[in-house]
Amino acid sequence: MHTEKQIRDRLVREVAEIAVIPVDRVDVREPFASYNIASIEAVELVGKLESWLGLSLDVTLLWDHPTIETLADHLARARN
C-alpha cells in the first residue's frame, strides 16, 4: 500500500527524470505539460504507475489530473 506522500515523491522523481531537472525544481502544482510531458511520455508514465501500483489506469489520466498534487491525491484514493 502506498501513501499519498509516497506516490507524490515517486511522481516528482519521474517528472524530474523526463524533464531532465533536479527533483527540487519540480513544482507539484505545475501542470505536467510544463515539464515536457507530451503524449508518449504521458502514456509511458501511466504504464509505470500501473506496474508500480498494480492498478489498471486510463491513458487520459494525466489530462484528467494535470498536476502531481491532484494526481497523487486521485491515485491514493483509488488505491484505498
Place this chain on the structure above:
Amino acid sequence: MSGSLLIMTPKDMLLGDVERATLVEIVQDRAATFPDAIALRYLASGDVSGPLIELSYRDLLRRSCAIGAAFQHNHADGDRALLVFPPGLEFVTAFFGCLFAGVIPVPVYPPELAQHERTFSKLHAIVADSGARFALTASQYLPTLERMLPAGMQCISTDTISTDLEASWQMPAISSETVALVQYTSGSTGAPKGVVVRHRQLIANGRSIESKFGPVKLIVGWLPVFHDMGLIGNVLQGLCCGSGLVLMSPVAFLKRPARWLEAISHYRATTSGGPNFAYDLCVRRVTEEERARLDLSSWEVAFCGAEPIREATYRRFCSAFESCGFSRSSFYPCYGLAEATLFVAGAARGTIPKTPAFRSAALDRGEVVVAGVDGGEARSLMSCGKPASSEEVRIVDSECLTSTDRIGEIWVRGPAVASGYWGREAESGAVFGARLATGEGPFLRTGDLGFLHEGELYVAGRIKDVIILAGRNIFPQDIEATVEAAVPSVRKGCCVAFSVDRDSGEKLVIMIEHDGSSAVEVVRTIKRAVVEHHQASVFEVVLVGKGAILKTSSGKLERYACRQAYLGRKSICTPRSKSAIAS
C-alpha cells in the same frame, strides 16, 4: 493460444503469385481457400496471457460483405468514409467493408484522441478536404462522434450491422484503378493532404515488401492502424499474404514496451517493426527480468523506418537483446513514405546493416566522400538498402533537375507510387508528376534528401521543414502559430521551430526574438502550450535578440539558416541578446 496456425505452403502465401486486381478479390480468395485460418488475432490487453480476440478469413469475408451491403443500401459507391475507431478488429472489418462497397476509407485518429482540441480541428479539416459523407465507429463512441462531427454527416457504428446483411451484398463495379484508400499523413493542421492510393498501388507495394522481406510466417504489430506503416505494413500485408497477424494497441506497447517483444517471442513471429524511437524505448524500459524470459530467435525482419534511423539505436538494441537470441542481421532499416504507398527501399534480408562512415565536412557541403583512415571528423550513416526491384530511385539536383552524385532530392518512380493528393490537382502535378530537365518522368518528389552509395540509399535530411518526432510529422508553422498565440510578447514572424539531430533522436527547438524579461516564465509557457496543442515535447527554447531570426528579403522565415546558426550558436547570440537555455 487458441485456434491453430494453419500450415500453408510458401507458394500459397505469396501475394506475388496471386493475380488479383483488387483487395476484395484477395480476401474472397483467402476465404475460399483457407476459411478457418485465423486472419488476425488481437491481444486485447497487449499481454500474451490476456484475452485474445480472433477473426478467421470466413468471418472477415462475412463482416466485410455485411458492412459493404449496408453501404450499398445507402448508395454510397465512391463516397468517402472516415474510420474513427479504438484499436481492435472493428477497424479492420470496417476498412474492408468500405472496399467491398466501392467506398473509399479515410482512416483518422481513434475517438479518445479525436476529442482532444488539436486533433478535433484536424479532424474537421479532413472532413472538409475529403468531402466525407460517412463516419464509421464502434457503437460506444457513436454519441461522441455524432456530437463532434459536422451536422449532415452520417455516423454509423459498424459493430451493430447484422451479419445477415451479407446475403444482399453484390460485387461492386471496382477495378485495380479504383481508389482503395485516402491516407492523411501530409500537410499542416490547417491544410491536411490526403494521399490517394488505388488497389493496384496497394498490391504493387505489397509485392515490393514481400520480395524484400521474404516469406513471412507471422507479423506482430502495435503501430497505429490509422497510419500508413501500421495499416499497410502490418494489417494489409498480413491479411493479403495470409501470413498470420497478431496486433495490440499502441497504448499497450507504450505502457509496457516488453509486451511487443513478448508477443514476438510467444508467437514465434518473423516480422515486426516500428520507428527508431520504439527500439530505443525497449532498450530503456524492458527490465532484466522481462528480458530473461524472451526468445527473439524467430525474428527475421525487425524493420525500422518512418523517422531517421540511428546507428547508435541499432547498436544499443542489438547488444541489449543479443542474449535473447536477437540477431544483428535481423535489424532491417528501410525507407518509404505515404506518397509512395509505403515502401521504397530496404536492406537485403538477413544481412548485417551497413553503416559506413562519411566525411562530415564533405556531407555538410553536399558531397559524398567515404571517410578514410587519415582522420578528420566522420559520420556513420545507416544504409536503407536497395530500392524494391519495381521502384526506381533517382537522386536529383532540385535546382538543375539533373541526376547527381552529390546529396540531392530523392525521386521515385514505379507502380506503387500513389496517384496524388485528394482534390489538389496543381499540387499533385508538382509533387507526383515531376520531370527531369531531359523530360524524363514522371517522378514523385519525396522532399527528402539523400544519396546513393554502391547502389544503396542513404537518407541525409529533408528539403521540407517538416519535423518528425517519434515517427509523427509536425509542421513548424503550426508550432510557431501556437507559440505566437501563447506568448503575447512574441511578435508575429519572430519565432521559428525546427528540429535538430541528437543521439537520442530528432528534437524540437524553438527560437524566439525576446528581450529576456521573465525568461523562465516565457520558456515554461511555450513548452506547456506546445505540449498541450501538439503533444510534442520541446528540447530547447532559445531566446535571441531582435533581428536575430533570419528571414529572406521578402520576410519569409529561413528555418534552415536559423537551425545552422543554432548549431553554430555563436553567430546568433549577439551580446545584447540574452539566451535562456532550458533543457
